[in-house]
Amino acid sequence: MARKYDGALKNKEITKLKLLDAVGQIIRSDGYSGLKLVKIEKIAGVNRKLIYDYFGTVNNLIETYVKTKDYWVIFAAEAERLVREKSGDFGKKDSQNQLLDYFDYFNANVDMQQFVLWQVSENSPVISEVCEEREEIGSILFKLADYNFKDTDVDLRATVALLIGGIYFLVLHAKKANSLFCEIDVSSQEGITRIKNVIFRVIDDTYNHAGKQKKPIK
Numbered sequence: 682m683a684r685k686y687d688g689a690l691k692n693k694e695i696t697k698l699k700l701l702d703a704v705g706q707i708i709r710s711d712g713y714s715g716l717k718l719v720k721i722e723k724i725a726g727v728n729r730k731l732i733y734d735y736f737g738t739v740n741n742l743i744e745t746y747v748k749t750k751d752y753w754v755i756f757a758a759e760a761e762r763l764v765r766e767k768s769g770d771f772g773k774k775d776s777q778n779q780l781l782d783y784f785d786y787f788n789a790n791v792d793m794q795q796f797v798l799w800q801v802s803e804n805s806p807v808i809s810e811v812c813e814e815r816e817e818i819g820s821i822l823f824k825l826a827d828y829n830f831k832d833t834d835v836d837l838r839a840t841v842a843l844l845i846g847g848i849y850f851l852v853l854h855a856k857k858a859n860s861l862f863c864e865i866d867v868s869s870q871e872g873i874t875r876i877k878n879v880i881f882r883v884i885d886d887t888y889n890h891a892g893k894q895k896k897p898i899k
Contacts, residue, residue, distance in 0.1 A: 693735065696725075696727055696731055696735065697735050697736075699725040699726065699727055700721065700725045700727065700731070700732060700735070700736070700742055701742070701745065701746050701749070702725070703720075703721050703724035703725035704716065704721060704742060704743055704746040705746060705750075705792065706724055707720055707721065707724065708746075708791075708792055708795050708796075709791050709792065709795070712795050712798065712799065713743075713795060713796070713798075713799035714799075716739075716743055718732070718739055721739070721742070740805075740806055740807050743807050744806075744807045744810055744811065747792075747796055747807060747811050748811065748814070750790065750792040750793060750796070751793065751796065751811055751815065752783055752786045752787065752790075752793060753814070753815040753818045753819065754811065754814055754815065754818070756818060757814075757818050760818050760821045760822060761821075763775075763821075763822070763825060764821060764825065767825055768825065769828060771822075771825035771826045771829075772826075772829060772888070773829070773884060773885060773888035775825075775826070776826060776841075776884050776888070777880070777881050777884045777885070779822065780841070780844055780845075780848075780880050780884065781877055781880060781881065783845070783848065784848050784852075784873075784876070784877060784880065787848055787849070787852055788852050788873065794852065794853060794856060796811070797849050797853065798853065800812065823837065823838060823841075829888060829891055829892075830891045832894070832895065833890075833891040833894040833895065834894065835887055835890055835891040835894070837887065840883065840884075840887050844880055844883060844884075847876075848876075848880075851865075851867045851876060852867065854867065855867035855868040855872075856868070
């Protein structure tokens, strides 16, 4: 009996992986607009009934896939570790490393690029759910860094919003338009290095500006 039960569980997990892999294939080839039930069913090679049995809805299937690829959702466990280990000690270097790591991830990850394109082109329950989860994780990181900016006029959240928005646009422009932007080729290693150097410098200046406004401890 146990063997049959174990076999059924194994088959279920294999089928779920097939469905998730089919979603990924479609996203990479056709974008999120290509995610039609009949296409997922065909590429996965499984009956559509199993989508509902294992995920409840097609949206839940897509959301499950997105969460396995989204940088900030994946980062949730790491954020919890940082809360334990970095409370009161999340400084400039941590913020720089976080954003530079995100730039590299987004630049290399087609799934994330397609998700952002989908995010800015239409409303969807999947988008709303993932974006809300991103915001929750982002809030954890901002709160870790907030002590650096207390009693200053520095707006860390607006600064990071502009940097991440810039990362999104520059990477997508390089991938889709395949042309220069402000005379920078972001598809080249030289262009990538230039952008990363500026991200590093902006965060450096942001923390330094806040530091100058801090009242000296007597």
